[in-house]
Amino acid sequence: MSGQEFFHAGERVGVLTTQPLDRVLDYRAPEGGCFRGAYVEVPLGPRRVLGVVWGPGQGDFDSAKLRAVNRVLDIAPMRDEMRQFLSRAAAYTLTPLTMMLRLATRAPGLSDPVSMRKILRRGPSEPERMTDARARVLAALEEYAGLAFTPKELSDLAGVTPSVIKGLVKQGALREEEAPRDLPYPKLDPERPSKTLTADQAEAAAVLAQAVQSGTYGTTLLKGVTGSGKTEVYLEAVAACLRAGRQALVLLPEIALTAEFLTRVEVRFGATPAEWHSGATMTERRRIWRMVGQGAAQLVIGARSSLFLPFQNLGLIIVDEEHDTSYKQEEGVLYNARDMAVLRANMCSAQVVLASATPSLESWVNAEVGKYRRLDLASRYGAAVLPEMRAIDMRVEKLAPATWISPTLRSAMGKRLERGEQSLLFLNRRGFAPVTICRACGNQVACDHCDARMVEHRFQNRLMCHQCGETKPLPTVCPSCEVEGKMAPVGPGIERLGEEAALVFPEARIAVLSSDLFGSARALKERISEIVKGEADIILGTQLVAKGHNFPLLTLVGVIDADLGLQGSDLRAAERTFQLMRQVAGRAGRAEKPGEALLQSFQPEHPVIRAILSGDEEGFWKAEAAERQAAGVPPYGRMAGIILSGPDLPTVFDLGNALARNDGPLRAIGAQVYGPAPAPIARIRGRHRVRLLVKAAKGVPLQDAISRWIAPCRLKGELRLNVDIDPQNFF
Ligand SMILES: Nc1ncnc2c1ncn2[C@@H]1O[C@H](COP(=O)(O)OP(=O)(O)OP(=O)(O)O)[C@@H](O)[C@H]1O
Numbered sequence: 001m002s003g004q005e006f007f008h009a010g011e012r013v014g015v016l017t018t019q020p021l022d023r024v025l026d027y028r029a030p031e032g033g034c035f036r037g038a039y040v041e042v043p044l045g046p047r048r049v050l051g052v053v054w055g056p057g058q059g060d061f062d063s064a065k066l067r068a069v070n071r072v073l074d075i076a077p078m079r080d081e082m083r084q085f086l087s088r089a090a091a092y093t094l095t096p097l098t099m100m101l102r103l104a105t106r107a108p109g110l111s112d113p114v115s116m117r118k119i120l121r122r123g124p125s126e127p128e129r130m131t132d133a134r135a136r137v138l139a140a141l142e143e144y145a146g147l148a149f150t151p152k153e154l155s156d157l158a159g160v161t162p163s164v165i166k167g168l169v170k171q172g173a174l175r176e177e178e179a180p181r182d183l184p185y186p187k188l189d190p191e192r193p194s195k196t197l198t199a200d201q202a203e204a205a206a207v208l209a210q211a212v213q214s215g216t217y218g219t220t221l222l223k224g225v226t227g228s229g230k231t232e233v234y235l236e237a238v239a240a241c242l243r244a245g246r247q248a249l250v251l252l253p254e255i256a257l258t259a260e261f262l263t264r265v266e267v268r269f270g271a272t273p274a275e276w277h278s279g280a281t282m283t284e285r286r287r288i289w290r291m292v293g294q295g296a297a298q299l300v301i302g303a304r305s306s307l308f309l310p311f312q313n314l315g316l317i318i319v320d321e322e323h324d325t326s327y328k329q330e331e332g333v334l335y336n337a338r339d340m341a342v343l344r345a346n347m348c349s350a351q352v353v354l355a356s357a358t359p360s361l362e363s364w365v366n367a368e369v370g371k372y373r374r375l376d377l378a379s380r381y382g383a384a385v386l387p388e389m390r391a392i393d394m395r396v397e398k399l400a401p402a403t404w405i406s407p408t409l410r411s412a413m414g415k416r417l418e419r420g421e422q423s424l425l426f427l428n429r430r431g432f433a434p435v436t437i438c439r440a441c442g443n444q445v446a447c448d449h450c451d452a453r454m455v456e457h458r459f460q461n462r463l464m465c466h467q468c469g470e471t472k473p474l475p476t477v478c479p480s481c482e483v484e485g486k487m488a489p490v491g492p493g494i495e496r497l498g499e500e501a502a503l504v505f506p507e508a509r510i511a512v513l514s515s516d517l518f519g520s521a522r523a524l525k526e527r528i529s530e531i532v533k534g535e536a537d538i539i540l541g542t543q544l545v546a547k548g549h550n551f552p553l554l555t556l557v558g559v560i561d562a563d564l565g566l567q568g569s570d571l572r573a574a575e576r577t578f579q580l581m582r583q584v585a586g587r588a589g590r591a592e593k594p595g596e597a598l599l600q601s602f603q604p605e606h607p608v609i610r611a612i613l614s615g616d617e618e619g620f621w622k623a624e625a626a627e628r629q630a631a632g633v634p635p636y637g638r639m640a641g642i643i644l645s646g647p648d649l650p651t652v653f654d655l656g657n658a659l660a661r662n663d664g665p666l667r668a669i670g671a672q673v674y675g676p677a678p679a680p681i682a683r684i685r686g687r688h689r690v691r692l693l694v695k696a697a698k699g700v701p702l703q704d705a706i707s708r709w710i711a712p713c714r715l716k717g718e719l720r721l722n723v724d725i726d727p728q729n730f731f
Pocket residue numbers: 195196197198201224225226227228229230231232233356357381548549550586
């Protein structure tokens with residue numbers, strides 16, 4: 001860490017803590033001094049808290065009262081580029097810097113000393129008496145010459161009891177040593193053979209490899225149809241990064257996708273990489289955090305928060321399925337991991353690869369205007385061809401009441417069953433039925449705390465609110481008119497569709513894939529790998545299945561309600577539907593057998609449905625871009641959402657009106673405010689929600705204006721104000 005500023009003992013330093021104070025606090029540098037960026041423990045009131053030495057102190061605090069830093073932690077100091085990244089990300093998202101630091105230190109036990117554990121090696125002496133068990137232990141050590149083991153590993157390996165091991169230690173045949181508990185990750189070998197790339201793939205891989213070798217910043221949109229080998233191509237960029245001795249990060253939108261991906265990494269590089277996600281244990285998290293910081297993890301596969309790991313030498317970030325909405329964090333710090341990846345790469349001279357078959361309009365436009373490089377993979381790998389896509393006109397199909405699988409779709413599924421191929425039915429609705437209605441009075445069961453109807457989950461035999469998670473038993477008596485036995489489900493959810501499929505095809509093996517039906521990510525992963533092996537004939541899934549899975553036996557995709565996403569007023573409704581339908585359809589026909597995708601629709605002539613079917617992607621993006629440009633909305637204009645919430649509606653509205661009246665700072669940059677208006681979901685968890693929308697031209701200092709605009713707000717009591725820069729969801 002030479003080159004980094006050093007503060008001598010007693011000098012005034014500014015420390016950023018993870019406490020919600022929103023400023024850097026002054027302390028005295030501890031005995032022995034500290035570098036800028038050092039992770040430290042400082043006294044704060046009666047407590048000791050984690051912090052980072054951010055720079056020289058401000059000097060505005062009485063130096064007689066100044067307290068000293070307790071100690072410097074045994075962790076490499078935060079790099080300048082990381083401090084800049086956090087500062088820039090905080091400024092962009094209008095988030096207090098202390099909250100950003102919290103994101104960057106989300107690992108347990110950082111302030112604990114490096115924890116050690118006992119390991120065993122071959123010692124200098126021979127055992128006094130050789131027994132079979134003892135001989136097995138020594139043979140095992142010989143076989144793995146040079147390696148050390150924990151006592152448990154060694155007794156398992158040799159198949160002996162712990163007492164045998166203890167005896168050998170006593171006699172000096174085994175030697176005990178202390179070693180750090182957190183071990184480096186196994187080395188990945190980029191020189192192992194890759195798959196033989198097609199000419200297109202090889203060309204794209206070469207461009208990416210060269211970009212990585214340049215050691216500079218750059219972003220590439222890797223657009224390739226589903227099944228074209230985007231993953232194979234970007235793994236070669238990872239190889240180039242590893243060869244250059246730098247670290248790589250691969251972001252995946254869904255942890256259910258990691259199992260398949262980890263296997264592919266292992267095949268390509270000979271070992272598994274570090275895996276960072278919400279399901280990781282505390283021990284795993286601490287190990288990854290520390291090893292990433294020491295450069296002892298070369299590749300991390302992770303969810304969006306892995307962008308905040310303390311990489312020592314990050315050279316490449318892959319954002320797979322870059323259009324995926326789950327990259328936008330919608331709670332706490334509101335950030336879009338795709339945009340933050342670009343920012344982070346900028347700070348550390350790394351390359352970014354945004355991979356997708358259906359990019360976000362933002363990225364498509366950035367490539368169009370030359371801000372991003374663009375690489376295209378136009379055809380599927382090998383014999384696989386893109387599925388044929390057709391609409392099923394639901395206005396002419398004859399369906400029995402409370403059924404949703406049309407005769408046309410049913411007969412297509414029947415053919416797959418006969419041929420031993422798989423069908424996938426897609427319906428983006430969790431639960432059994434979206435609405436429960438009383439047939440006597442028409443009352444729909446709603447959540448007591450939210451502006452939302454409760455969804456029946458028959459599997460759990462309860463009604464559930466998808467906003468707040470509240471559940472209650474299915475009522476037999478109407479809560480409104482008190483008539484008994486008239487409550488009925490209306491509309492299909494994925495579970496109900498499962499029942500229908502089982503009735504129509506009683507002999508078929510049916511798998512329902514919905515995130516809430518699995519107790520753990522592991523259970524879901526296992527189910528998916530069973531399906532890959534062919535242990536299901538009909539798969540029913542919510543949007544979970546649209547993402548990146550490879551089901552080789554799948555040749556038919558049926559979309560139950562292709563119109564579902566088109567109804568919203570969301571500015572991205574068309575874009576989302578287009579992406580989702582093309583992605584789902586892309587699950588079919590990924591191996592030798594050709595696939596077919598059938599979209600059930602009541603409006604097959606709708607321009608978006610027509611664009612999906614025709615496959616004229618560039619035409620769709622161009623039309624969509626022109627429309628957004630004319631309306632001055634993203635990506636051609638900028639937007640910010642302000643969500644005000646509180647238990648008392650008039651108070652929330654008063655604040656909204658006050659903001660709308662005092663919009664001087666916004667007018668100064670030519671921005672407009674819309675609202676206040678009740679948010680589309682007007683109540684969540686008992687809190688009323690009111691929103692304002694700010695629209696501005698591109699290139700104006702929007703964040704700065706917004707901070708000046710909201711600065712005078714006094715948030716009394718339980719009133720909350722959240723700013724969402726570049727909102728993705730208007731809920
Ligand atoms: N050059 C190649 N040699 C052998 N197999 C290949 C090659 N390219 C692609 N494949 C195989 O084709 C399948 C699809 O490739 P891959 O998953 O990389 O595509 P993708 O573009 O990432 O797909 P999606 O967008 O649907 O996630 C995989 O099983 C992959 O192993």
